[in-house]
Amino acid sequence: MADLLKSTVKITRSQETADALISLILSRNMKAGDRLPNEQTLCEALNIGRGTLREAVKQLSSRNILEVHQGSGTYVSDKRGIPSDPLGVTFLKNNKKLALDLIEARLALEPQIAMLAAENATEEDIAHMIELRDLHKEAIYSGGNYQDVDTQFHAYVAQCSGNAIFTNLVPIIASSVQVSTTIVDMEYRKISARCHHLITECIARHDGLGAYNAMLTHLNVSREYFISKED
Protein backbone atom coordinates (compact mmCIF):
# COMPACT_ATOMS: atom_id res chain seq x y z
CA MET A 1 0.00 0.00 0.00
CA ALA A 2 2.81 2.41 0.90
CA ASP A 3 4.47 1.45 -2.39
CA LEU A 4 1.31 2.13 -4.35
CA LEU A 5 0.91 5.58 -2.77
CA LYS A 6 4.56 6.40 -3.41
CA SER A 7 4.18 5.44 -7.06
CA THR A 8 1.02 7.60 -7.41
CA VAL A 9 2.75 10.63 -5.91
CA LYS A 10 5.70 10.13 -8.24
CA ILE A 11 3.43 9.98 -11.30
CA THR A 12 1.74 13.23 -10.25
CA ARG A 13 5.06 15.02 -9.71
CA SER A 14 6.51 13.92 -13.03
CA GLN A 15 3.23 14.98 -14.70
CA GLU A 16 3.51 18.41 -13.07
CA THR A 17 7.13 18.60 -14.18
CA ALA A 18 6.13 17.70 -17.75
CA ASP A 19 3.54 20.51 -17.69
CA ALA A 20 6.16 22.91 -16.31
CA LEU A 21 8.55 22.01 -19.13
CA ILE A 22 5.80 22.64 -21.72
CA SER A 23 5.15 26.05 -20.14
CA LEU A 24 8.89 26.78 -20.26
CA ILE A 25 9.06 25.94 -23.99
CA LEU A 26 5.99 28.08 -24.77
CA SER A 27 6.92 31.06 -22.59
CA ARG A 28 10.48 31.22 -23.95
CA ASN A 29 9.09 30.73 -27.46
CA MET A 30 11.56 27.87 -28.00
CA LYS A 31 11.71 26.34 -31.48
CA ALA A 32 12.52 22.87 -32.83
CA GLY A 33 16.22 22.14 -32.23
CA ASP A 34 16.57 24.53 -29.27
CA ARG A 35 18.32 22.98 -26.27
CA LEU A 36 16.75 22.84 -22.82
CA PRO A 37 18.77 24.09 -19.81
CA ASN A 38 20.86 21.27 -18.30
CA GLU A 39 19.56 18.81 -15.67
CA GLN A 40 21.04 20.58 -12.68
CA THR A 41 19.63 23.97 -13.65
CA LEU A 42 16.16 22.51 -14.27
CA CYS A 43 16.15 20.50 -11.02
CA GLU A 44 17.06 23.60 -9.03
CA ALA A 45 14.62 25.86 -10.87
CA LEU A 46 11.70 23.44 -10.49
CA ASN A 47 12.80 22.19 -7.06
CA ILE A 48 12.65 18.53 -8.06
CA GLY A 49 14.93 15.49 -8.07
CA ARG A 50 16.72 14.06 -11.10
CA GLY A 51 14.47 10.96 -11.14
CA THR A 52 11.33 13.09 -11.47
CA LEU A 53 12.91 15.22 -14.21
CA ARG A 54 14.02 12.17 -16.17
CA GLU A 55 10.54 10.62 -15.90
CA ALA A 56 9.01 13.88 -17.24
CA VAL A 57 11.52 14.09 -20.09
CA LYS A 58 10.82 10.46 -20.99
CA GLN A 59 7.08 11.19 -21.10
CA LEU A 60 7.58 14.27 -23.30
CA SER A 61 9.91 12.31 -25.61
CA SER A 62 7.24 9.67 -26.12
CA ARG A 63 4.83 12.52 -26.97
CA ASN A 64 7.35 13.83 -29.57
CA ILE A 65 7.71 17.11 -27.70
CA LEU A 66 11.34 16.59 -26.64
CA GLU A 67 14.28 14.61 -28.03
CA VAL A 68 17.18 13.35 -25.93
CA HIS A 69 20.54 13.27 -27.74
CA GLN A 70 22.86 11.04 -25.68
CA GLY A 71 25.83 12.98 -24.32
CA SER A 72 24.64 16.28 -25.81
CA GLY A 73 21.39 17.29 -24.09
CA THR A 74 17.64 17.51 -24.42
CA TYR A 75 16.16 19.39 -27.38
CA VAL A 76 12.75 20.58 -28.55
CA SER A 77 11.63 18.01 -31.14
CA ASP A 78 10.90 19.06 -34.71
CA LYS A 79 7.82 16.80 -34.59
CA ARG A 80 6.02 19.62 -32.72
CA GLY A 81 4.24 17.27 -30.33
CA ILE A 82 2.57 15.35 -33.12
CA PRO A 83 2.77 11.72 -32.05
CA SER A 84 3.65 8.80 -34.28
CA ASP A 85 0.56 7.11 -35.67
CA PRO A 86 -1.89 9.83 -34.62
CA LEU A 87 -4.73 8.18 -36.49
CA GLY A 88 -4.29 4.83 -34.76
CA VAL A 89 -3.46 3.16 -38.10
CA THR A 90 -1.63 0.38 -36.18
CA PHE A 91 -5.03 -1.07 -35.39
CA LEU A 92 -6.55 -0.74 -38.83
CA LYS A 93 -5.82 -3.60 -41.17
CA ASN A 94 -3.41 -2.11 -43.69
CA ASN A 95 -5.08 -3.23 -46.90
CA LYS A 96 -6.50 -1.66 -50.03
CA LYS A 97 -9.64 -0.55 -48.20
CA LEU A 98 -7.40 1.55 -45.93
CA ALA A 99 -5.56 3.09 -48.91
CA LEU A 100 -8.93 4.03 -50.40
CA ASP A 101 -10.20 5.39 -47.06
CA LEU A 102 -7.11 7.60 -46.85
CA ILE A 103 -7.67 8.95 -50.37
CA GLU A 104 -11.32 9.66 -49.51
CA ALA A 105 -10.18 11.60 -46.44
CA ARG A 106 -7.76 13.59 -48.58
CA LEU A 107 -10.50 14.21 -51.17
CA ALA A 108 -12.62 15.72 -48.42
CA LEU A 109 -9.82 17.92 -47.05
CA GLU A 110 -7.32 18.95 -49.66
CA PRO A 111 -9.41 20.70 -52.35
CA GLN A 112 -10.60 23.13 -49.64
CA ILE A 113 -7.01 23.48 -48.43
CA ALA A 114 -5.80 24.32 -51.97
CA MET A 115 -8.56 26.95 -52.23
CA LEU A 116 -7.42 28.57 -48.96
CA ALA A 117 -3.78 28.41 -50.11
CA ALA A 118 -4.76 30.29 -53.31
CA GLU A 119 -6.34 32.96 -51.11
CA ASN A 120 -3.51 33.25 -48.60
CA ALA A 121 -0.16 32.32 -50.25
CA THR A 122 2.46 35.09 -50.37
CA GLU A 123 4.93 35.54 -53.25
CA GLU A 124 7.58 33.83 -51.11
CA ASP A 125 5.24 30.88 -50.45
CA ILE A 126 4.61 30.52 -54.16
CA ALA A 127 8.33 30.58 -55.00
CA HIS A 128 8.96 27.72 -52.55
CA MET A 129 5.95 25.77 -53.85
CA ILE A 130 7.36 26.02 -57.40
CA GLU A 131 10.70 24.62 -56.13
CA LEU A 132 8.93 21.63 -54.53
CA ARG A 133 6.87 21.08 -57.68
CA ASP A 134 10.08 21.01 -59.79
CA LEU A 135 11.86 18.64 -57.38
CA HIS A 136 8.85 16.31 -57.54
CA LYS A 137 8.84 16.34 -61.34
CA GLU A 138 12.62 15.76 -61.54
CA ALA A 139 12.39 12.85 -59.10
CA ILE A 140 9.67 11.22 -61.20
CA TYR A 141 11.43 11.68 -64.56
CA SER A 142 14.78 10.48 -63.18
CA GLY A 143 13.14 7.42 -61.61
CA GLY A 144 14.18 8.51 -58.12
CA ASN A 145 12.33 8.57 -54.78
CA TYR A 146 9.50 11.00 -55.39
CA GLN A 147 7.30 10.08 -52.41
CA ASP A 148 9.05 12.27 -49.82
CA VAL A 149 8.86 15.39 -51.96
CA ASP A 150 5.27 14.47 -52.88
CA THR A 151 4.38 14.51 -49.15
CA GLN A 152 6.36 17.76 -48.73
CA PHE A 153 4.44 19.42 -51.56
CA HIS A 154 1.04 18.56 -50.09
CA ALA A 155 2.21 19.54 -46.58
CA TYR A 156 3.44 22.87 -47.94
CA VAL A 157 0.15 23.64 -49.68
CA ALA A 158 -1.54 22.98 -46.32
CA GLN A 159 0.90 25.31 -44.56
CA CYS A 160 0.04 28.06 -47.08
CA SER A 161 -3.67 27.68 -46.22
CA GLY A 162 -2.96 29.58 -42.99
CA ASN A 163 -5.05 27.05 -41.02
CA ALA A 164 -3.06 25.48 -38.16
CA ILE A 165 -5.21 22.33 -38.05
CA PHE A 166 -4.75 21.66 -41.78
CA THR A 167 -1.01 22.33 -41.40
CA ASN A 168 -0.74 19.59 -38.76
CA LEU A 169 -3.28 17.22 -40.29
CA VAL A 170 -1.98 16.88 -43.86
CA PRO A 171 1.52 15.54 -43.03
CA ILE A 172 -0.18 12.99 -40.75
CA ILE A 173 -2.51 11.75 -43.47
CA ALA A 174 0.04 12.03 -46.28
CA SER A 175 2.60 9.93 -44.40
CA SER A 176 -0.05 7.30 -43.61
CA VAL A 177 -0.71 7.16 -47.35
CA GLN A 178 2.96 6.41 -48.01
CA VAL A 179 2.80 3.46 -45.65
CA SER A 180 -0.22 2.05 -47.46
CA THR A 181 0.78 2.93 -51.03
CA THR A 182 1.44 0.10 -53.41
CA ILE A 183 3.81 0.55 -56.35
CA VAL A 184 2.31 2.78 -59.03
CA ASP A 185 3.25 2.77 -62.71
CA MET A 186 5.15 5.45 -64.65
CA GLU A 187 2.12 6.81 -66.50
CA TYR A 188 0.35 7.46 -63.19
CA ARG A 189 3.43 9.23 -61.82
CA LYS A 190 3.63 11.54 -64.84
CA ILE A 191 -0.05 12.43 -64.47
CA SER A 192 0.72 13.17 -60.83
CA ALA A 193 3.50 15.58 -61.84
CA ARG A 194 1.14 17.37 -64.24
CA CYS A 195 -1.46 17.69 -61.49
CA HIS A 196 1.08 19.26 -59.13
CA HIS A 197 1.93 21.66 -61.95
CA LEU A 198 -1.69 22.76 -62.39
CA ILE A 199 -2.30 23.09 -58.62
CA THR A 200 0.77 25.33 -58.33
CA GLU A 201 -0.29 27.48 -61.31
CA CYS A 202 -3.76 28.06 -59.82
CA ILE A 203 -2.38 28.94 -56.37
CA ALA A 204 0.20 31.27 -58.01
CA ARG A 205 -2.58 33.24 -59.74
CA HIS A 206 -4.69 33.21 -56.52
CA ASP A 207 -7.43 31.29 -58.31
CA GLY A 208 -9.27 29.55 -55.45
CA LEU A 209 -11.84 27.69 -57.54
CA GLY A 210 -9.15 26.52 -59.98
CA ALA A 211 -6.94 25.27 -57.14
CA TYR A 212 -9.94 23.48 -55.56
CA ASN A 213 -10.75 21.70 -58.81
CA ALA A 214 -7.12 20.90 -59.68
CA MET A 215 -6.57 19.25 -56.27
CA LEU A 216 -9.86 17.38 -56.53
CA THR A 217 -8.88 16.09 -59.99
CA HIS A 218 -5.42 15.04 -58.72
CA LEU A 219 -6.81 13.02 -55.82
CA ASN A 220 -9.69 11.62 -57.83
CA VAL A 221 -7.16 10.23 -60.34
CA SER A 222 -5.56 8.43 -57.35
CA ARG A 223 -8.96 7.14 -56.24
CA GLU A 224 -9.78 5.76 -59.70
CA TYR A 225 -6.27 4.27 -59.97
CA PHE A 226 -6.63 2.40 -56.68
CA ILE A 227 -10.10 1.15 -57.55
CA SER A 228 -8.88 -0.08 -60.96
CA LYS A 229 -6.01 -1.99 -59.29
CA GLU A 230 -8.30 -3.66 -56.76
CA ASP A 231 -8.51 -7.48 -56.58
Place this chain on the structure above:
Amino acid sequence: MADLLKSTVKITRSQETADALISLILSRNMKAGDRLPNEQTLCEALNIGRGTLREAVKQLSSRNILEVHQGSGTYVSDKRGIPSDPLGVTFLKNNKKLALDLIEARLALEPQIAMLAAENATEEDIAHMIELRDLHKEAIYSGGNYQDVDTQFHAYVAQCSGNAIFTNLVPIIASSVQVSTTIVDMEYRKISARCHHLITECIARHDGLGAYNAMLTHLNVSREYFISKED
Protein backbone atom coordinates in the same frame (compact mmCIF):
# COMPACT_ATOMS: atom_id res chain seq x y z
CA MET B 1 30.55 3.69 -22.93
CA ALA B 2 29.55 0.24 -21.67
CA ASP B 3 26.56 1.92 -20.01
CA LEU B 4 25.58 3.65 -23.22
CA LEU B 5 25.71 0.39 -25.17
CA LYS B 6 23.71 -1.40 -22.51
CA SER B 7 21.03 1.25 -22.63
CA THR B 8 20.83 1.09 -26.45
CA VAL B 9 20.44 -2.70 -26.38
CA LYS B 10 17.73 -2.38 -23.75
CA ILE B 11 15.79 0.15 -25.85
CA THR B 12 15.93 -2.17 -28.86
CA ARG B 13 14.73 -5.15 -26.83
CA SER B 14 11.84 -3.28 -25.27
CA GLN B 15 10.92 -1.95 -28.74
CA GLU B 16 10.92 -5.52 -30.08
CA THR B 17 8.83 -6.60 -27.12
CA ALA B 18 6.35 -3.77 -27.77
CA ASP B 19 6.05 -4.92 -31.41
CA ALA B 20 5.54 -8.51 -30.23
CA LEU B 21 2.74 -7.40 -27.89
CA ILE B 22 1.03 -5.52 -30.75
CA SER B 23 1.25 -8.68 -32.91
CA LEU B 24 -0.24 -10.67 -30.02
CA ILE B 25 -3.20 -8.29 -29.70
CA LEU B 26 -3.83 -8.30 -33.47
CA SER B 27 -3.39 -12.05 -34.00
CA ARG B 28 -5.66 -12.97 -31.09
CA ASN B 29 -8.13 -10.31 -32.27
CA MET B 30 -8.17 -8.84 -28.75
CA LYS B 31 -10.66 -6.02 -28.08
CA ALA B 32 -10.68 -3.01 -25.76
CA GLY B 33 -10.94 -4.22 -22.15
CA ASP B 34 -9.41 -7.66 -22.83
CA ARG B 35 -6.69 -8.63 -20.35
CA LEU B 36 -3.18 -9.58 -21.43
CA PRO B 37 -1.64 -12.82 -20.09
CA ASN B 38 0.20 -12.21 -16.80
CA GLU B 39 3.83 -11.06 -16.54
CA GLN B 40 5.30 -14.49 -15.92
CA THR B 41 3.52 -16.06 -18.88
CA LEU B 42 4.57 -13.23 -21.21
CA CYS B 43 8.20 -13.24 -20.02
CA GLU B 44 8.44 -16.99 -20.64
CA ALA B 45 6.64 -16.86 -23.99
CA LEU B 46 8.79 -14.00 -25.29
CA ASN B 47 11.97 -15.14 -23.50
CA ILE B 48 12.59 -11.75 -21.89
CA GLY B 49 13.09 -10.31 -18.40
CA ARG B 50 10.50 -8.45 -16.35
CA GLY B 51 12.35 -5.13 -16.77
CA THR B 52 12.13 -5.34 -20.58
CA LEU B 53 8.45 -6.31 -20.43
CA ARG B 54 7.61 -3.43 -18.10
CA GLU B 55 9.47 -0.96 -20.33
CA ALA B 56 7.47 -2.22 -23.36
CA VAL B 57 4.17 -2.01 -21.46
CA LYS B 58 5.02 1.54 -20.34
CA GLN B 59 5.72 2.54 -23.94
CA LEU B 60 2.45 1.02 -25.19
CA SER B 61 0.55 2.71 -22.35
CA SER B 62 1.90 6.11 -23.39
CA ARG B 63 0.75 5.27 -26.94
CA ASN B 64 -2.75 4.50 -25.59
CA ILE B 65 -2.55 0.90 -26.78
CA LEU B 66 -2.47 -0.68 -23.28
CA GLU B 67 -3.76 0.34 -19.85
CA VAL B 68 -2.27 -0.86 -16.57
CA HIS B 69 -4.79 -1.27 -13.74
CA GLN B 70 -2.80 -1.48 -10.49
CA GLY B 71 -3.23 -4.83 -8.77
CA SER B 72 -5.47 -6.19 -11.53
CA GLY B 73 -3.46 -6.50 -14.72
CA THR B 74 -2.73 -5.02 -18.13
CA TYR B 75 -5.62 -4.44 -20.53
CA VAL B 76 -6.12 -3.41 -24.15
CA SER B 77 -7.03 0.29 -24.03
CA ASP B 78 -10.35 1.52 -25.41
CA LYS B 79 -8.45 4.45 -26.95
CA ARG B 80 -7.43 2.09 -29.81
CA GLY B 81 -3.90 3.46 -30.03
CA ILE B 82 -5.08 6.98 -30.69
CA PRO B 83 -2.76 9.21 -28.67
CA SER B 84 -3.81 12.21 -26.64
CA ASP B 85 -3.43 15.44 -28.57
CA PRO B 86 -2.91 13.80 -31.96
CA LEU B 87 -3.03 17.13 -33.75
CA GLY B 88 -0.31 18.70 -31.61
CA VAL B 89 -2.77 21.30 -30.28
CA THR B 90 -0.55 21.77 -27.20
CA PHE B 91 1.72 23.87 -29.40
CA LEU B 92 -0.96 25.92 -31.07
CA LYS B 93 -2.05 28.99 -29.20
CA ASN B 94 -5.53 28.14 -28.02
CA ASN B 95 -7.37 31.23 -29.14
CA LYS B 96 -10.30 32.14 -31.36
CA LYS B 97 -8.23 31.63 -34.50
CA LEU B 98 -7.77 27.99 -33.42
CA ALA B 99 -11.52 27.54 -32.81
CA LEU B 100 -12.18 28.88 -36.29
CA ASP B 101 -9.45 26.71 -37.84
CA LEU B 102 -11.08 23.66 -36.23
CA ILE B 103 -14.49 24.58 -37.64
CA GLU B 104 -12.94 25.05 -41.08
CA ALA B 105 -11.40 21.59 -40.84
CA ARG B 106 -14.78 20.13 -39.85
CA LEU B 107 -16.43 22.03 -42.74
CA ALA B 108 -14.03 20.34 -45.14
CA LEU B 109 -14.56 16.86 -43.69
CA GLU B 110 -17.99 16.36 -42.21
CA PRO B 111 -20.37 17.17 -45.09
CA GLN B 112 -18.65 14.43 -47.13
CA ILE B 113 -18.81 12.12 -44.10
CA ALA B 114 -22.57 12.73 -43.72
CA MET B 115 -23.03 11.92 -47.41
CA LEU B 116 -21.18 8.61 -47.02
CA ALA B 117 -23.20 7.85 -43.86
CA ALA B 118 -26.42 8.37 -45.86
CA GLU B 119 -25.13 5.85 -48.41
CA ASN B 120 -23.93 3.27 -45.90
CA ALA B 121 -25.97 3.47 -42.66
CA THR B 122 -27.96 0.32 -41.77
CA GLU B 123 -31.38 0.39 -40.05
CA GLU B 124 -29.61 -0.40 -36.76
CA ASP B 125 -27.17 2.49 -37.27
CA ILE B 126 -30.06 4.87 -37.92
CA ALA B 127 -31.92 3.74 -34.78
CA HIS B 128 -28.84 4.48 -32.65
CA MET B 129 -28.29 7.83 -34.39
CA ILE B 130 -31.88 8.83 -33.54
CA GLU B 131 -31.22 7.95 -29.87
CA LEU B 132 -28.12 10.16 -29.81
CA ARG B 133 -30.01 12.97 -31.55
CA ASP B 134 -32.77 12.78 -28.89
CA LEU B 135 -30.26 12.71 -26.00
CA HIS B 136 -28.56 15.80 -27.45
CA LYS B 137 -31.88 17.64 -27.74
CA GLU B 138 -32.94 16.68 -24.20
CA ALA B 139 -29.61 17.82 -22.78
CA ILE B 140 -29.96 21.19 -24.49
CA TYR B 141 -33.58 21.79 -23.43
CA SER B 142 -32.91 20.71 -19.83
CA GLY B 143 -29.85 22.97 -19.61
CA GLY B 144 -27.54 19.99 -19.02
CA ASN B 145 -24.14 19.03 -20.41
CA TYR B 146 -24.79 18.57 -24.12
CA GLN B 147 -21.17 18.69 -25.36
CA ASP B 148 -20.33 15.03 -24.73
CA VAL B 149 -23.38 13.76 -26.59
CA ASP B 150 -22.72 16.35 -29.32
CA THR B 151 -19.26 14.84 -29.84
CA GLN B 152 -20.77 11.33 -29.70
CA PHE B 153 -23.32 12.22 -32.39
CA HIS B 154 -20.67 13.52 -34.80
CA ALA B 155 -18.38 10.56 -34.02
CA TYR B 156 -21.25 8.15 -34.70
CA VAL B 157 -22.09 9.73 -38.06
CA ALA B 158 -18.40 9.27 -38.96
CA GLN B 159 -18.55 5.63 -37.87
CA CYS B 160 -21.58 5.09 -40.15
CA SER B 161 -19.57 6.44 -43.12
CA GLY B 162 -17.73 3.10 -43.21
CA ASN B 163 -14.40 4.92 -43.64
CA ALA B 164 -11.88 3.93 -40.94
CA ILE B 165 -9.89 7.17 -41.24
CA PHE B 166 -13.00 9.34 -40.78
CA THR B 167 -14.04 7.13 -37.83
CA ASN B 168 -10.75 7.84 -36.05
CA LEU B 169 -10.37 11.44 -37.19
CA VAL B 170 -13.72 12.95 -36.16
CA PRO B 171 -13.50 12.17 -32.40
CA ILE B 172 -10.00 13.71 -32.44
CA ILE B 173 -11.17 16.93 -34.06
CA ALA B 174 -14.49 17.08 -32.18
CA SER B 175 -12.78 16.76 -28.79
CA SER B 176 -10.26 19.46 -29.73
CA VAL B 177 -13.26 21.68 -30.51
CA GLN B 178 -14.62 21.11 -26.99
CA VAL B 179 -11.36 22.32 -25.50
CA SER B 180 -11.47 25.50 -27.55
CA THR B 181 -15.20 26.17 -27.36
CA THR B 182 -16.34 29.26 -25.58
CA ILE B 183 -19.76 29.40 -23.95
CA VAL B 184 -22.53 29.59 -26.54
CA ASP B 185 -25.98 31.06 -25.98
CA MET B 186 -29.29 29.19 -25.79
CA GLU B 187 -30.57 30.24 -29.21
CA TYR B 188 -27.42 28.85 -30.83
CA ARG B 189 -27.85 25.56 -28.95
CA LYS B 190 -31.45 25.18 -30.13
CA ILE B 191 -30.38 25.76 -33.74
CA SER B 192 -27.74 23.11 -33.17
CA ALA B 193 -30.42 20.62 -32.03
CA ARG B 194 -32.52 21.38 -35.13
CA CYS B 195 -29.47 20.82 -37.36
CA HIS B 196 -28.81 17.42 -35.74
CA HIS B 197 -32.48 16.61 -36.40
CA LEU B 198 -32.20 17.42 -40.11
CA ILE B 199 -28.88 15.56 -40.55
CA THR B 200 -30.45 12.46 -38.97
CA GLU B 201 -33.57 12.68 -41.17
CA CYS B 202 -31.47 12.90 -44.34
CA ILE B 203 -29.25 9.97 -43.35
CA ALA B 204 -32.37 7.95 -42.38
CA ARG B 205 -33.82 8.39 -45.88
CA HIS B 206 -30.39 7.68 -47.48
CA ASP B 207 -30.37 11.14 -49.01
CA GLY B 208 -26.65 11.81 -49.55
CA LEU B 209 -26.95 15.30 -51.01
CA GLY B 210 -29.40 16.35 -48.27
CA ALA B 211 -27.09 15.01 -45.55
CA TYR B 212 -24.12 16.81 -47.15
CA ASN B 213 -25.97 20.12 -47.20
CA ALA B 214 -27.49 19.70 -43.71
CA MET B 215 -24.04 19.07 -42.19
CA LEU B 216 -22.55 21.97 -44.13
CA THR B 217 -25.33 24.28 -42.88
CA HIS B 218 -24.84 23.08 -39.29
CA LEU B 219 -21.10 23.76 -39.29
CA ASN B 220 -21.44 27.00 -41.22
CA VAL B 221 -23.82 28.28 -38.52
CA SER B 222 -20.97 27.57 -36.04
CA ARG B 223 -18.48 29.37 -38.27
CA GLU B 224 -20.68 32.47 -38.54
CA TYR B 225 -21.37 32.37 -34.78
CA PHE B 226 -17.66 32.35 -33.94
CA ILE B 227 -16.88 35.12 -36.39
CA SER B 228 -19.72 37.27 -34.96
CA LYS B 229 -18.34 36.75 -31.41
CA GLU B 230 -14.81 37.71 -32.41
CA ASP B 231 -13.08 40.66 -30.68
